[in-house]
Amino acid sequence: MLRNIYVYIKYITIGSDELNIIKQNLDKEVNLFIPDDIEEIDFEDSLVITDVPENEFKMQAEACGKDSWEVKAAGFNTKPGEGYSYVCQTLDMGISYYRLVYARLTGEPFVVAETKNLLIREMTTKDLPELYAVYSTLEDCQYIEQLYDYDKELEFTKNYIKNMYGFFEYGLWLVFEKKSGELIGRAGIENREIDGVTCCEIGYLIRRDMQHKGYAYEACQAILEYASDELGIQEMFAVIDKTNEPSRKLAQKLGFELYAQTDGGPDLYKFVFG
Numbered sequence: 001m002l003r004n005i006y007v008y009i010k011y012i013t014i015g016s017d018e019l020n021i022i023k024q025n026l027d028k029e030v031n032l033f034i035p036d037d038i039e040e041i042d043f044e045d046s047l048v049i050t051d052v053p054e055n056e057f058k059m060q061a062e063a064c065g066k067d068s069w070e071v072k073a074a075g076f077n078t079k080p081g082e083g084y085s086y087v088c089q090t091l092d093m094g095i096s097y098y099r100l101v102y103a104r105l106t107g108e109p110f111v112v113a114e115t116k117n118l119l120i121r122e123m124t125t126k127d128l129p130e131l132y133a134v135y136s137t138l139e140d141c142q143y144i145e146q147l148y149d150y151d152k153e154l155e156f157t158k159n160y161i162k163n164m165y166g167f168f169e170y171g172l173w174l175v176f177e178k179k180s181g182e183l184i185g186r187a188g189i190e191n192r193e194i195d196g197v198t199c200c201e202i203g204y205l206i207r208r209d210m211q212h213k214g215y216a217y218e219a220c221q222a223i224l225e226y227a228s229d230e231l232g233i234q235e236m237f238a239v240i241d242k243t244n245e246p247s248r249k250l251a252q253k254l255g256f257e258l259y260a261q262t263d264g265g266p267d268l269y270k271f272v273f274g
Contacts, residue, residue: 002102003045006033007091012051012077014091022091030095039064047102048073049091054083072105096230100169110165112173112188113222119176120187120219122165125157127174130183137208143244144205170231172203175219177210184210187219189227194237194268200227201237202271220254228273238269 007014007022023032035041038060041048050057050073061071075084076091086101103110109122123131131147138144147153164171172188187204202223206216227233237259238251248267256269 001045001108002030002047002099004031004033004042004047005098006035006041006046006048006050007076008035008038008041008048008050008052008057009076010050010052018091022093025092025095027095030098038066041066043067043070043072046072047098047105049076049088049098050074051076051078053078072102074101074105094230096226104166113226114178115218115222117178117213118184118215118219118222119178120173120222121176123157123161123172123174123186125154125161127183128153128157131174131186134183134185134205134207138205141205143241143247170200170227173223175204175206175215177215183207184215185219187216187223189223189231189233189236192237192239199235199237200233201239216250217253220250224254224271224273234273236271236273238271239266240269241266 005022005026007019019032019034026032033040038057041061043061043066048057048071052060054073054075057073058071061067073084075082075087077089078084078087086104100110102108103122109124111119111121113120128150132150135144135147139146148156160171168191170189172186172190174183175185175187176182177184185204185206188202190201190203191198192201193199202220204216204220206219224236227236236256238247238256240247240251248269251269254271256271258267259270260268262268
């Protein structure tokens with residue numbers, strides 16, 4: 001888990017205003033440090049933002065007795081080809097972005113949102129057994145597409161993590177109840193072609209015994225906020241079967257409005273971010 005952010009700048013001049021911006025974007029769980037020397041950096045649970053090219057930075061770390069594999073760093077205005085997978089052009093990136101970078105560099109699942117009752121995070125292959133248990137409670141639900149057999153689902157999940165999370169930075173995420181720590185469902189953003197254009201579609205499912213607690217609304221509301229604030233998405237669709245009254249009511253409660261109806265197919269609802 002990200003605990004510290006170090007801004008280690010050697011070649012670029014940054015002002016107090018820029019540092020104040022990053023301080024304002026932090027939360028109480030993350031500390032900010034402005035070291036003058038690499039020896040002052042504790043790489044454990046830390047992300048370093050630096051203008052030093054990656055190879056040079058790792059050599060400096062090794063010279064100070066640090067293990068280069070511990071280094072989790074992003075470039076700050078570094079040039080293409082200087083090694084960093086992530087480069088910040090400004091320090092005004094927001095704590096969510098820094099958490100995402102840290103998760104990518106460590107291989108940890110990114111935590112998308114925390115609400116009063118829920119934690120929403122990316123899926124890993126280790127979550128599959130619990131995910132099958134969730135789907136087993138919904139075997140009689142006509143609106144849910146069941147998982148593949150395990151080997152096929154495992155391969156699908158690996159590719160999904162790489163291509164959806166890794167490229168689009170969104171997808172279907174896992175929903176956990178914070179009180180019990182149990183996996184209770186999935187919710188997130190998928191791609192769907194509508195009117196010949198690839199659009200963002202919200203989706204969710206909640207374990208049978210956890211329904212009627214307001215969790216679907218709580219999760220979807222958090223996802224809409226994340227989509228707007230962090231991803232810059234301007235509109236979201238919901239594709240709902242005509243007979244799925246609970247989902248229709250949920251969409252309307254969230255602020256979706258009827259966009260289009262099809263003969264014999266699902267209805268389309270649309271949410272426009274104000």
